Amino acid sequence: MDDPRGEPGGVSVIRVKGTIGPTVTQYIQRGLRTSIDAGDELLLIELDTPGGLLNSTQDIVQTMLGSSHPIAVYVTPDGANAGSAGTFITLAAHIAAMSPTTNIGAASPVSMGGAQMDSVMQKKIFEFSESYIQTIAERRGRNAEWAVSAVRDGDSITADEALEINVIDLIAADRADLLAQIDGREVEGRTLQTDGAVPKEIPPNLAELFFSFVIRPEVMLILTLVSIYGILGEVTNPGAIVPGVAGVISLILLLYGVAAMPINIAGFLLIGLAIILFVTEAFTPTFGILTAGGTVAFFLGALMLFQDLPEEMQLSLYWLVPATILTALFFIFIVYYGIKAQFKRKSVGLEAEIGDEAEVTDPITPNKEGRIFHNGEYWRAVMANDEKLKAGETCIIVRFEGLKAIVKRTS
Secondary structure (H helix, E strand, C coil), X not given: CCCCCCCCCCEEEEEEECCECHHHHHHHHHHHHHHXXXXXXXXXXXXXXXXXXXHHHHHHHHHHHCCCCCEEEEECCCCCEEECHHHHHHHHCCEEEXXXXXXXXXXXXXXXXXXXXXXXXXXXXXXXXXXXXXHHHHHCCCCHHHHHHHHHCCCEEEHHHHHHCCXXXXXXXXXXXXXXXXXXXEECCEECCCCXXXXXXXXXXXXXXXXXXXXXXXXXXXXXXXXXXXXXHHHHCCCCCHHHXXXXXXXXXXXXXXXXXXXXXXXXXXXHHHHHHHXXXXXXXXXXXXXXXXXXXXXXXXXXXXXXXXXXXXXXXXXXXXXXXXXXXXXXXXXXXXHHHHCCCCCCCHHHHCCCEEEEEECEECCECEEEEECCEEEEEEECCCCCECCCCEEEEEEEECCEEEEEECC
16 A cells, blocks of 8 residues: 655755864754755754854754754764753754664753853853753753753763653664654654655765864964964065965964854963063073063963863863974074074175275275275275274274275274
């Protein structure tokens, strides 16, 4: 007997793996638009995340709650986790499913904000997060009491426990099993026809891949270093072009990352102070005191730079220590000598002869030019002051005006 519901409809699939950030928000929103335009039965989000940014999580949840297009979140593969931000996203789906050996929970806002908070701010953030996740759970008819405990107490449960206490709708062994189980469910006034559907995966586009790479903390640290090295390298070696171009491009990408991520401004200020101390050492040698201070300031600044991010997105010492050492060496061996070179006496051309001694061959008076002999050449010479020089005396070359040397008596 034929199935009166006809052929299964389309299903679009996007995979979210890793921390939740701005590019994940863009990816999910684009996937939803694509699924709607294709006339799919639903959008399937396969999720595996330790957590992420609270702002990005809110944007994703608002998109999901505001959509009448069916959305299913499937925590997969086996061993995956819908932690922290992932809990909010899973609860916000029309259909929430998990693989057998997965986990959900630990949604405390501390793991979604990163930085240490004072007691008043912490209380406000917790109260907001508790009420927010409760609203999401109640909107989707799920266990609001457990949802609040996932925020307040950091509770984490297995897929079996989540199904038992109505946190999720079903457990599926794989994608095909999931589509078979949700077939016939009514979502937003429409009956889903998904059994036997051939899913169409929507991969991240080039921009999403690139910018998700750019806003990784370790990449942002590298961009910070390249922008510093490149711009100062161009300043100390005018005309090199390549360092300047690389520095400016890195700075632009860094500014994008700063705008997209909650970067700690105090960290940037400390890094700026470190640069000032390093450069000042080149002009005012303090036997390494300013260099040591700059090294400490840079390390602390880099450490603070990403402290407002979730723990899984913060930088480890394996990145911070080499970056600090490299920066200190850069300023000691490159910038120091590059700046010194700007004030070094010229070694070629007429400028190189300024300050040299020369022999007077014809007397020089304030009112009469004479001649000097220097480096195997005779030069017309005039006095730079009211003194007189006799033949056979020595003088100092002050400057050149055309083919005439301006001289003064040797002290």
